[in-house]
Amino acid sequence: MRILSRAWMPLCCVPLAFLTSGAALAASSDADFRSAYARADAAEKEAGRLRNQWIATEAALTEARAAAEKQDFEAAIAAAKEAEALAKASIFQATNEKDAWKNLEIR
Amino acid sequence: MASSIRVRAILNGETTEVQTLIQHPMDSGFIKDDKGAFIPAHFIKELTFEHNGRPVFIADWGTAVSKDPYVKFAFKGANKGDELKVSWIDNKGETDTATFKIQ
Amino acid sequence: MTVFEEGFPVTRRLVLRGAGSVALAGLGVASFDVLPALAAANDKYPEDAFKQKDNKEAIKLLYGGPIEPSDKIKLDAPEIAENGAVVPISVSTSLAGVSSIAFVVPENPNVLAAYYKIPQGTLPNIANRLKMAKTSTVTVIVESGGKLFSSTKEVKVTVGGCGG
Amino acid sequence: MRFWLITLAVLALSVAHPAHAADGIDPAADARAFRNYFVEKFPNVKLDDFANGPYSLNEDMRRQWEEKEQFPPYEFSLETGKELFAKPFANGKHYADCFPEQGIGVRQNYPRFDEKTGQVITLELALNLCRETNGEKAISYTGDDMAALTAYMAFTSRGKPFDIKIPNDPRALEAYENGKRYFYTRRGQLNFSCATCHVQNPGERLRAEVLAPALGILNALPIYRSEWGGMGTTSRRFVSCNSQVRGVPLEPQAEEYRDLEYFLSYVSNGLPISGPGSRP
Numbered sequence: 315m316r317i318l319s320r321a322w323m324p325l326c327c328v329p330l331a332f333l334t335s336g337a338a339l340a341a342s343s344d345a346d347f348r349s350a351y352a353r354a355d356a357a358e359k360e361a362g363r364l365r366n367q368w369i370a371t372e373a374a375l376t377e378a379r380a381a382a383e384k385q386d387f388e389a390a391i392a393a394a395k396e397a398e399a400l401a402k403a404s405i406f407q408a409t410n411e412k413d414a415w416k417n418l419e420i421r
Numbered sequence: 422m423a424s425s426i427r428v429r430a431i432l433n434g435e436t437t438e439v440q441t442l443i444q445h446p447m448d449s450g451f452i453k454d455d456k457g458a459f460i461p462a463h464f465i466k467e468l469t470f471e472h473n474g475r476p477v478f479i480a481d482w483g484t485a486v487s488k489d490p491y492v493k494f495a496f497k498g499a500n501k502g503d504e505l506k507v508s509w510i511d512n513k514g515e516t517d518t519a520t521f522k523i524q
Numbered sequence: 525m526t527v528f529e530e531g532f533p534v535t536r537r538l539v540l541r542g543a544g545s546v547a548l549a550g551l552g553v554a555s556f557d558v559l560p561a562l563a564a565a566n567d568k569y570p571e572d573a574f575k576q577k578d579n580k581e582a583i584k585l586l587y588g589g590p591i592e593p594s595d596k597i598k599l600d601a602p603e604i605a606e607n608g609a610v611v612p613i614s615v616s617t618s619l620a621g622v623s624s625i626a627f628v629v630p631e632n633p634n635v636l637a638a639y640y641k642i643p644q645g646t647l648p649n650i651a652n653r654l655k656m657a658k659t660s661t662v663t664v665i666v667e668s669g670g671k672l673f674s675s676t677k678e679v680k681v682t683v684g685g686c687g688g
Numbered sequence: 689m690r691f692w693l694i695t696l697a698v699l700a701l702s703v704a705h706p707a708h709a710a711d712g713i714d715p716a717a718d719a720r721a722f723r724n725y726f727v728e729k730f731p732n733v734k735l736d737d738f739a740n741g742p743y744s745l746n747e748d749m750r751r752q753w754e755e756k757e758q759f760p761p762y763e764f765s766l767e768t769g770k771e772l773f774a775k776p777f778a779n780g781k782h783y784a785d786c787f788p789e790q791g792i793g794v795r796q797n798y799p800r801f802d803e804k805t806g807q808v809i810t811l812e813l814a815l816n817l818c819r820e821t822n823g824e825k826a827i828s829y830t831g832d833d834m835a836a837l838t839a840y841m842a843f844t845s846r847g848k849p850f851d852i853k854i855p856n857d858p859r860a861l862e863a864y865e866n867g868k869r870y871f872y873t874r875r876g877q878l879n880f881s882c883a884t885c886h887v888q889n890p891g892e893r894l895r896a897e898v899l900a901p902a903l904g905i906l907n908a909l910p911i912y913r914s915e916w917g918g919m920g921t922t923s924r925r926f927v928s929c930n931s932q933v934r935g936v937p938l939e940p941q942a943e944e945y946r947d948l949e950y951f952l953s954y955v956s957n958g959l960p961i962s963g964p965g966s967r968p
Contacts, residue, residue, distance in 0.1 A: 365944065367936035368877045400877075407874060411881075415872035418883045420718075420725045427763060436647065442759045449655065451633050466569050477646050483574040485629055485637035485655045487610045488917050489761050493651035494640075603748050604896065606968035607914035612755035651755065684897030684915060684968055685932055 343387035350394035351378055357401035366408035371400040424519040430505050431524045437499045439470065439478070442491050443509060443517075449484035464512055465490060471506040472499050499523050570639060579630040583665065586626060586639065587672055591665060594619065594673035599664045601677045605656060608681040614651035615675070619668035622648035631660030656681045713861045715854050715954055718868065722955040726903040730891070738904035739962040745891040746898045753966065762839055762912035762964040765832065765919045769840030772833060777822040783837070786818030795838075795845035796961050799950045800853065801860040808863050808946040811838055812921055816941075829940035830927060835910045835919030835964075842910065842963030850907065850961065852954040867951030870944045871902075876935030882948075897968055904956045906949065908965025915968060922949055 354375060361367045374397035381390035425444040430437055443465065450462025468480040468490075477496040499505070501523055508518035576582035583591065597617040605611040615625060625648065627637040637654045648666065656662075656679060663676040726738060730745065737744040743753045773783050773791065784790035788797075798811040809817070815837055816826040827833050854860050874881045882902065885894075890901035910921045920928070923940035926948065930937040938944055 365938060365942075366875055369931065369934045369936055370877050372936060404877075407879065411873045411875075414874070415869055415881065418872045418881060418887065419868070420883075420887060421721050427759070429759070440759050442761075442763055444764050449633070451657075476641075476643055478643070479641040480652075481569050481574070481639040481641070483634050483636050483638065485632050485634065487653040487655055487914075489764065491651075491653050491759050491761075493614070493758070494646060495649060496643075496646040498645045602752050606742075606749045606752050606896065606898075608896075609917060610756065610761070610914040612752050614755075653756075682896045685894055 343391065344382075347378075347382050347387045347390045347394060350391045350398070351375075351382070354378065354394045354398035354401060357398050357405065361401050361404040361408070364405060364408040366404050368400055368404045371397050371404060374400055425517045426507050426509070426519045428505065428507055428519070428521040429524075430499075430521055432499065432501045435497050436495045437497070437505075437523050438493070438495045439505065440491070440493045441468075441470075441507065442489060443468070444489055445509075445511065447482075447486055447488045447490055451484070462512060465509045466512055468492070468507070468509040470494075471508075472496070472503060477505075570636075573639070574634055574636050576635055577633065579628060579635050579663075582628060582634075582636045583626075586636065587665070587667065589672050591672040591674045593675065594666070595675075597664060597666055597673060597675035599662070599675040599677050601662050601679050604680045607684065608656045608658070610653050611656050611679060611681070612651065612653050613662055613664075613679075614649070615664045615666070616649040617666050617668070617673075619648065619666055619673060621669040622666055623670075624667040625650055626665045627652070627654060628663045628665065629654065629656055629660050630663075632657050658682070713865045715861070715864050719955045719957060723903060723958075725887070726890075726901050730901065735958075736960050738901055738956075739907035739959045741900035741905060741908060741965070741967065742898035745901070749898055749968070756966050760912065760964075760966050761914075762910075762919060762966055765836045765839045765910075765912065766843055766964060768832075769836035769838070769843075772837055773840050777819070777824050779822050781822045783815065783818055786814065786821070791841060792844045793848060795841045795963070796848045796851050797853075799946060799953060801855055801857065801863065801950070803855060803857055803860075806857075806859040808867075808943075808950045810922065810941065810946050810949050811841060812923060813941050813946065829923035830921055832919060835921045835924075838910045838921055839919065839964035842961055845961040846963070847960050849958045850953055850956050852950070852957055854954060863947045864951055864954060866944065867947030867949070870948045871951055876930065876933030878933040880933045882929070902952065902955075904959040906952050907956060907959055908962045908967070910963060911965045911967045913967050919964070 354371075358367060358371050358375060361371065374393050378390050378393035378397060381387070381393055427442045427444075429440045445465055446463055447465065448460050448463040450459060452460050454460050462484060464484055464486065465482050468482065469476055470478040477499075478494050480492055482490065503523045504520045505523060506518065506520045508516060510516045570586055573582050573585040576585060594617075596619050597615060600614045600616075602611065613627065615627075622642050624639065624641050626639045628635050629637050632655070638652060640650055642648055648668075654662075659678070659680045659682070661676050661678050663674050665672055665674045723735075727733075727735065730738075733744045740750075740753070743750040776782050784792075788794055795811060798814065799808045801807075802809045812829050812834055815834065816829070819826055854864055871882045874884070885899050886902035886905060890899050892899050906922060909925065910919050911925070912919050916924075923945065926945045927937040927940060
């Protein structure tokens with residue numbers, strides 16, 4: 315498994331000073347982001363188990379973390395969703411190729 | 422191997438054929454490293470070949486000569502066993518020199 | 525097996541086994557007449573010529589005179605460079621009294637690539653490996669008997685691989 | 689960017705798929721079929737010349753290669769390799785003590801299957817195992833030292849035909865099959881397998897590069913690539929190929945890569961070692 319130094323960003327402990335009126339709205343999208351990111355990351359880990367990750371998935375995950383850090387949760391959630399889709403595609407590719415590779419084989 | 426210069430000088434009839442390969446990055450100064458910073462220019466500017474103290478070939482190089490530069494030329498008037506002195510200087514003032522026997 | 529002589533390996537090359545003489549030897553026979561070649565100008569490194577972005581400027585600085593294409597110059601360069609970082613280019617000529625040879629690549633950031641001074645007794649044949657930023661013509665300029673002759677060829681250059 | 693993505697995909701699909709075969713693992717039959725495929729596809733390429741990759745398929749590139757071979761850019765790495773190979777470890781032993789024939793002229797037997805550990809031992813892995821058993825730290829599989837060492841060992845085997853053995857051991861057959869599966873499996877966002885480029889499209893161009901046929905593709909390793917401006921080991925080549933098709937590479941000398949090298953070397957049995965090589 316490609317060991318990536320994916321140090322967890324301290325996302326969950328949103329700075330407490332952020333208790334202005336917008337906090338409620340931001341808080342909910344932070345939770346949305348975290349669940350979207352968790353799904354994407356789980357899918358990417360599964361792709362890792364199948365030894366078939368894509369570079370684009372990693373890039374989307376990084377983008378999601380960066381956007382979340384800047385509190386831009388809309389972009390963060392979008393990037394996390396994209397990462398999840400890419401990870402799932404790479405999982406499909408790995409499972410599909412389990413037998414499909416024989417089509418190319420020289421005999 | 423101390424010297425950065427490799428030379429093959431072979432006498433063929435009256436003509437001595439000389440091939441040289443030099444270990445040098447020959448950075449042009451136009452290439453960026455993976456962090457996006459330009460790699461500073463570092464290239465050989467002048468390469469001279471001398472036989473019995475007389476220059477037989479002088480190469481002035483710019484930023485468009487390949488890494489680990491190679492040049493081949495030929496000259497007359499040398500004998501087997503004579504010495505060929507090869508030296509270069511680059512834009513940082515670094516130099517190297519070596520002598521080779523003509524085969 | 526490598527045979528080490530005089531500190532450089534005479535390596536056994538799959539390609540050249542039995543491939544015969546070095547290309548230059550065949551040309552060693554060029555008519556090297558007795559006319560006293562122009563003493564190779566021992567001027568120092570043509571600093572500003574090497575900085576020129578513009579083709580004509582570089583040539584003017586280096587030589588100044590008019591240049592006339594000549595079919596007595598054989599410029600050997602690939603049609604498509606396998607890689608722009610290492611483009612094997614060589615020149616040989618039957619012109620007499622050659623005192624200098626220059627390689628110019630107009631599409632490169634600095635057009636003058638290399639400038640060789642040819643003292644008396646040295647054959648006007650050179651092979652070298654140049655860098656080319658992108659597809660460009662390559663012009664070799666030969667100073668012979670104080671006059672300037674040239675030959676030009678286009679070399680296609682692009683990156684390789686899937687890219688990205 | 690978009691343009692060549694589509695053309696490559698169309699190219700990949702347009703080629704008819706070779707027929708199916710029984711599921712038994714039969715390396716010898718595979719090797720024969722593998723060789724015949726390329727010999728029929730390129731009838732005027734001499735068998736041994738497949739070890740010169742793209743240069744066996746393109747005249748203009750071959751001339752550029754032959755010019756480079758007169759004084760090849762891997763010359764320095766070769767000399768460094770000879771020095772490193774002779775340098776004793778702290779405990780006084782040498783690399784030569786870890787290899788049959790003192791490590792000279794043995795490259796063509798690697799990768800070999802080690803029945804004790806049940807693992808495929810590639811030349812690069814063998815060098816690091818030798819270092820570790822002699823109390824030294826392993827070196828990077830994609831670094832210049834490993835390239836220099838393997839360049840020297842390859843050079844001492846130049847011209848000797850690949851001679852890879854698959855012992856009658858189910859684990860060896862499984863490793864071979866695992867390598868074959870990896871070779872034909874599509875991966876990365878571009879959804880290409882090694883075979884898409886090196887079986888279905890050898891001789892075609894990816895912009896400046898001419899794709900090499902898979903037969904004999906490892907014979908010239910390690911290679912000095914103008915693209916890298918330096919030497920590349922087999923590990924570096926596999927990792928960079930994965931990245932090119934936008935797949936995340938595995939760690940160098942991962943089991944998949946070693947099995948892949950085992951498969952690719954076996955089906956190139958009989959072709960001469962031409963390493964170290966120079967490539968675009």
